[in-house]
Amino acid sequence: MSGNQNTGTAKTAFRLAFAGYVGTLVAGLVAVAISLTEPTRIAVLGAAAVGLLGGALVGIVLARRVRELPIRLGRNWLRRTALPFSATPFGIAVGAALLGWLEFRLIVAVLAVAVAIAGYVVMRLAEARYVDSITDDEPAATWQWEPPGTPKLDAIVLAMWLLLGAANATTGNWLPSIVWIGLAILWVVTSLAEGRWQVGSLGDSPAIHVHDAGLVKRRPYTRSLVRWSDISHVRLREDELVLDRGLFDVRFERDQLADLEAARTEIERHRQSLRNGAPGAP
Template identity: 85%
Template structure:
């Protein structure tokens, strides 16, 4: 099943992000390999640049030819998290450079930051594509939702990290500057992905949808799914709706989801209808 209402616009964004992920990954790994041979700075930079370009082209070709790539990556939690965590070898390489075992740590650090950020973007886009692919039925219920967050506090954190990056750059500590700037970029990306920030009116209005596959949390630029099989109990606790699912409970406060009582009733009704083998439609 494919939801053409969303994947038609998500796939071009995924292709661009995937190319931006594969490029730094290939370029960075190639640079690390060349660094191990104690080559010159020009050789390392040249290898990184060529690897970046070739990797980006390969990423574009793969995303275009393998149309199910977004849903394939988004289907499994392990596949999704492996994308940003593929930057781990870069962190190890930078650590080795700090101990004097490798040179050219700035190139490796910059590409590692790029892999982590773009890997996270690909992870969230792949998850959204997968959610769309299994929720092409009309939602049984929909509620407006305000994703949790404190935009002003997020802006302060961003400003602090940018200032630290700029301060380290002025003193010539480029490695620290790259790290702090990378954290700032990652903070912006996560704020947009989680719906805490929104660029003007771009994107969809945040909402909660009840589908046969589960509860969809629609943010302006991403979507995620809570499967009914993962939920053990639905309860109201003061001004909070809680969907119990082990260590990762899903919570909605009244300032995020106004009619908690109606949401609980509909969610329970839908879960019960699915347990009884009946369609979960209104």
Template identity: 60%
Template sequence: MTGRDAADRTAIGDRRLESPETVFRLAFGGYLGTLVAGLATVAVVRADAAPAAVTGALAAVGFSVGTLAGVALARRSRGLAARLGRSWRRQTAVLSPAAPFGLVAGAAWLGWLEPRVGLVGLGAMFAVAITGYVAMRLAETCYVASLTADDPVARWQWTPPRSPKLDVIVLALWLLLGAANAYTGEWASAIVWTGLAVVWACTSLAEGRWRIGSVGETPEVRVHDAGLVKQRPYTQSIVLWSDISRVQLRKGELVLERGLFDVRFERDQLADLEAAQTAIKQRLDAARADANVE
């Protein structure tokens, strides 16, 4: 498989999905649809302008319209995913629309709005944040793919940090709390605990702590001309060479120093740390030499 094929396709057994751009369009559409549906539902409930059935129908229409508009926008705006995934500031901006819904929930908790408006705002906050997070991580994956069309200089199989038992216990606990609160009619608490459980599941999949059977790419670390890529089953990220100040082995760990956010690999995650250090250091030195020439 060439470097471009590895970047542009996701393996599922013997089948392959479309490029990350296509998956991002669907996720971005779902994100925009959730945002529109949330805004419409809060407005209708706040105005007390329709019964529950009509409110639900309006939310469904808003979601459908927003999703179609989001997919169309992502398709027409070439490179949108790569632009959004280029920096953490742009990625964070995708999550920012969830904040106003949180303010609505807070205002209801303080008694400034009706409780049902607060419940809708709370649910919309989690829904927008979760769909935004998925779109954000896929945008980052598209950005990495745009930088790494070349064949990797070196690659090693990698085991992302994980604690399966703890992850399952936390997820089960939050779901149980959500169900218990829903049973007793404490809907705000039920939404919070269930929302946290979904957030935990999404981050576990995105970070590679969980994997659905053999679905997805085999986790690995790759050395490219642009930087060091961490390939997870469903997402990938990159550390640019310009961001790394030093590479060293320290107490059984391979450490890529980059200020407050060092990248670390333990021996049970990346078996041949010495070979990885040598290859990464050589490419880092080459990148610095190229930068000095320019």
């Protein structure tokens, strides 16, 4: 797939995800607001549907007109994490419903789960777009990489959550069922985003790139960046390459990255060249 095709696909994916996020967010807000007026279930569903459609249209327009939107959202950790956590107020609304302060908790619960999942997808796509925007230089080094994870174990966890969701649904416990099924969907999305699962030949081969901006972890559908300024030390410990970064160290085991010694040498060489003010240093 060419670079232009990759860019076009990334833009389309972000626009659709952002439209879904804004749509579910607006639908949730409308549903909660309408629920406070003691309406019928049909009225709440209708208002949520209108909010979903209207919000999705607004999201598409924003994503098309504000070209730097994904880069702005993906630029820092706070902006990114605010997206999935925007579902928090709806979770509070579900709690209020359980206490009898709000009706139609199942509708609000479904929308809360949808907002969290859509927000997570937008977060990862925005991060990838931002990383691509600041690493347009040719990588100084590249290594094939196997993202950590056990696909079989992931499949077992997914099956367990789906089973719990189905079991609760058959007994009429709809709220726990929605939560378990939502977790199952989120597990699928995170497995794809983290590169533990891949759909056929779609996406890129996982790899590690050394750029002037930092170390890029390329997954099939997402990218993440570890800035050189965040790394205090690079060391080998038994069969593990460790990039010290405070509480959030970056680790590569030998079954994930075969030539740990070469990776450490190149990373240290590149960091040293940047400290010495080599051309292309950020």
